Structure formats: structure tokens, C-alpha cells
Amino acid sequence: MSAGRTTKILAFSAALTILSPALSALETDWLELKEGHEGQRMHAKVQSIKLPELSGDGGQHVILTIPKDELESTDNVREVVVVGKRGDKEEALPGTRYEWSEDYENDNYGLIIKLDKMQDYPIRIYLKNDLPLPENH
Secondary structure, eight states: OOHHHHHHHHHHHHHHHHHOTTTTEEEOOOBOSSTTOBOSSTTOEEEEEEOOOTTSOSSOEEEEEEETTTOSOSTTOOEEEEEEEETTEEEEOTTOEEEEESSSSSSEEEEEEEOSSOOOSOEEEEEEOOOOOOTTO
16 A cells, blocks of 8 residues: 555544544434433433523523433543434534433433524434543643
């Protein structure tokens, strides 16, 4: 294999690593934003949806449960990426925040997703554990 070809393959691999939210990440199925909806992958379940208050931050809060036997620990999750699917188009939802509730209804982790805007189309959650160390480590 030539050096030029090897360099191109390495550059392509590096680009995939940077651009793909699914690499080194656990992911849920597409989850309908309906209370009680449960995906087969990771058995993530939409526990509840809290609509925004009139003077609130504008988006809704989606509370998911993830069985502890599907996710070893939340300590290794460095980033949660929420992707929405509208028709055939998939995109990461901007302005998404999250927090963990360690013991939600016994043997589940609770993941509270705070969406910036009201959403009504399916979402997929990527739990990433592969973020690089900061440069000033």
C-alpha cells in the first residue's frame, strides 16, 4: 500500500471519528415522544413529558428511564447527543441539556432531556464516552 493511500485512509478515518455521533456511543432506538413508549435497543422508555410553563424556557422536558443492566454507569457518559428525525431527515437538536437521576424507580437510571424547543417527532439518544481529553490536561 502506498504512503499516499495510507494517509488518505487515516484522514478519512479521523474525519469519521469526529463527525459521527454513533462511534463509541450507546444509542437508543427512535423514541416516539409519547409517555410509555419503550424502545427495544437499551429498553429506554419515555417515562413522562413535561410541557413548558408559560414563563418557562420554551422547550419540554423528556424523562427517560434506562435499565441499569443496559448501562453500566453514568460516570463514563461524557456527552448526550439528541437527534431528531423529521421524515427522512435526521439532525442533532441544538440547545439540548440533560441531567441524570441515578436511581429512578429502583433499577433504572433516569435521564432528563431538556429540549430547547417543542418537538413532536421521534428522537434518538447517543450516550458518548469517547470525548478526547482537553488540551490543557
